Structure formats: C-alpha cells, structure tokens
Amino acid sequence: MRTLFIGDVHGCSAELDALLKACDWKPGDRVVLVGDLVAKGPDSAGVVRRAREHGFQAVKGNHDAHVLRWHGGHASKGKKLKPEHRQVLDTLTAADWAWMERLPSYLRLPDLNALAVHAGLVPGVPLTEQKEEFLFNLRSIATDGTPSKRLEAGAPWGSLWKGPELVIFGHDAMRGLQRHPFAVGLDSGCVYGGKLTAYVLPEGKFYSVPAARAYMSL
Template sequence: MYGPWSSSAPVQCKDPRAVIVGDVHGCAKELRTLLRRAKLRPRCDLLYFVGDVIGKGPASVDALRDVRALSLSRNGPAYVGAVLGNHEAGFLRWLEARTLGRTAPPTSHKVEWEKWASALSSAERMWLRELPLDMALPAEFGHVRVVHAGMVPGVAVADQRREDLITIRSLLPNGTGSALPGPRGSASWAAFWRGPEHLVFGHDARRKLQRYPDATGIDSGCVYGGKLTALILHHSPPRLANESAATSLEKQAAQPSVVVPLGSPLQAARCATRAPCMIHVPAQKGSCAKEAPLGTEQGGKKGGAWGRGGKKGKPIIVEERD
C-alpha cells in the first residue's frame, strides 16, 4: 500500500485526472458532495487538497478523517495528498506546547482545539504532522504545484519562508509578503507570480476565485456560506523519445488534452470537456451555510455575494464556462 504522501502511485488507467480541492474548513458535508460529483475513479485519478481541511467549520474531525481514509484506501484514488494549512499549523503548535507542558500561546481556537485533541488518535495526529508545505503534480499535468497560501514572487521555491507558504495573501510595495487580505497599497501576491511553476492555492477567501497568468486561487469561502471548489486537470501523455513531433501533434489532435498554460490565466470550461474545469458546491444547510457570509459588503442579497443553494436545501452544482 502506498502511504498518503508517496511521490508516486500505481495509476491503472490511461487518462487520469488531477482533482485539486479548495479550503474545506470542516465543511464535511460539502466535501462529500463535491467528491461524489467529481466521480473519482479508483486507482486512476489523483486527489489533492490545498490545506485548511480543518478549522472554523462544524465538522473538522469528520473532514480530516474522510481525507485520511481516502489516502489509506486500497480502492480509493491512485494518489491522495494535502499540504499544510495555517489552521493545521496553528493546531499543531498548540498541541506541541500542551503535550510538552509549556504555556500554549493565547488563541481564540482553544475550545475547538481541545475537542480535536480529545477526539483525534495518535495516528491521526501524526498524519497532520507529516503534511508537506507544498506538492508538485506529475509533469503530465503541466508544471503545477499546490501550496496553501502562496509564495513571494522573485524568490526561488526552495528559498520560500514557511510562514509565507501558509499565510501570505498580499504583496506589499516593498516586495514582502503580508498575511492581511488587502492592506492599503498592497495587491494579491499571485498577480505578480511568474513561475517557474503554475501555483494552485487557497487561503484567500475574501478575494474568492483568482486567475492570474501563473497562479490560480480556489478558496471560494465555503465555511463563510460560499462554495467549495475543485479544480480538475487532465493528463497529457508525454511524447516518447523516439516519436516525431509531427506524430505527437497528430495524436494530440485526435485526442486533445489541455494542461495548465504557463503565462496565461487558467480558463475553466465545462467538465464535460478535457480542458481544465471547476466544480462548485455551495454551502449546505445543516453544515456551512450562513445568513451573513464573508463578502456581503460586496453587494449580495440575502445569503451574500456567494449564493445559497437549491430548492429544499439541495445543492446547486455549477460548472463554470468562461
């Protein structure tokens, strides 16, 4: 059996997809709906999470266990991985201080974290501790890397600060990162990122979906009454060493596959195509639906700028087309 963060897994199909899920934040009901709608194929598709699987929402322990169970399942996706989010990092720091008998830093999450500490097994805690800060997708999906918050433009991936990887939202005029969503004189770091890889990130719910030449943000604020988003990329087989460029182009024309284009914003299409696409599940009643979600100041009606869902509480599934 492959471990949850193994760099390779036995893909047993010819056309695997990479499904990248935005910030879950304990919205376990929406996560289950999203994964069901994504129709993940056992031992075929690859599944990634941008971090903050836990925190704020009503069912963080359930969401964590769902993701971990997928990563350990013999009949689950060919690969399941997640990166460390700021909520996982904060809980782990608090848990370490508590375990060592040190004075834990003051936090507004203490009541929630006490519940997690009592509920989670030692194996589940270890699973959290092993989360990486970033993950590169296989080359067949394009030059794509998953990170929770982002990176500072102009700094090599290997030289990025841990704090920026899990908290950055904005870029200050002096070129340093800021965790604030929009201080005066700042802009999203993603607007200035120029590779070398296309970054897929979460963390910045206030700005909602973000599409820049070399970065795509998919935190659409589910825990605030918004949506849970998944970005789906299709596999593009590499050209064989002894295969001519003309033959390769003929094969691509016969069975087109679109990977993330570097240098141009990722344009999502309907998921019936092989182009990059997004699936959205609105926050559901009994879970993360809110009467006053984040962003209501942006002009939304009752339920805010995010939307509310279908009749009788059933979710509306939206496939974006640009």
C-alpha cells in the same frame, strides 16, 4: 490520470463528499487538498479520516499548523485556544495526528508542471528560500515588493507570479476564486456559507458545491 485540487475544506465533510460526487471522483483519481482541512467547520475529524482512508494528498495550512502546535505542546505562551481549534484537539485520533504531522508545506507535481501550497509563494524568491509564514499566510505584495498577510496591503500575490509552474492555493476567502495566468486560488469560503471548489487537471475545469450553511462569519 485526473488530479482534483480542492480548496479550504475547514471541517466541512458533507460538502467535501458532495464536491467529490460533483467531480465524478473515482478511486484512481489523485486528490490534493490545499490546506486548512480542519477548524471552524463541524467535522474536522471526518475530513482528515476521509483523506487518510482514500489516500488523498494534502499540504499543511495555517489552521492545520496551529492545531499541530497545540497538540505537540508548542503553542505560544499566553495564547488562548479558540473553540474551533479545541474541537479539533478533542476529536482527532492518534492516527489522525500522525497523518497531519506528515503533511508538507508545499507539494510539487512535475507531471502537471504544478505546485500546491496553502497561501502562496513570494515572487522572485527560490522555492527553497520561501519562508513558512508566507507559505501559510501570504495574501498580497506591496508596490515595493514587500510580502504581506494583509488583504489591503497590495496586489494579490498570484497576479504577480510568473511561473513557469502553475501554483494552486487557498487561504484567501475574502478574494474568493482567483484565476491568474500562473496561479489559481480556490478558497471560495465554504465554511462561511460560500462554496467548496475544485480545479481539475488536465481538463482545466472548475467544480463547486454550495455550503449547507454558514458555520462561521467571515
């Protein structure tokens, strides 16, 4: 069975369709979306419905978690809802929300010795002790080992991940496609006018399609 890991879609449903075609996706293939299915792009509802209807698997990203908090009435006090998040709240159905709420923070795939997560894992920390804020937002590890959400704070976390599981993630559009010995980063900035990228196992091949246009500035 082929497994297609797909980077941050961010509501870019047309590009998702194009990427599935480029990968020669068939109904028997397993598809794993690495989070941030929604927000910023033009058709968040379309992305969620495609995932639901085709039985795709997915992990929750920081934007997915954000809109779920608003939908559930748990947004932080004083926070204003951005237009790109309002569009998600206005277009998803009850069935869409129910599907989103069931998304895990990470997904293990023992048959591939792989794990999907949106942003990353802190090296040296057991999986059960990983903090959700870093599962959703991690980018870098400082020289003293401190994890950070900031790009400039240190080395890409994936470069320090020693396995044994291969971790496939998204989130870091600024660094773009990342290939480390035990970690693969797939956010190639589709919603910002870049590309939507898939990594397919067991063949170990990357597929990308260009964005139709830039929907937001990076």
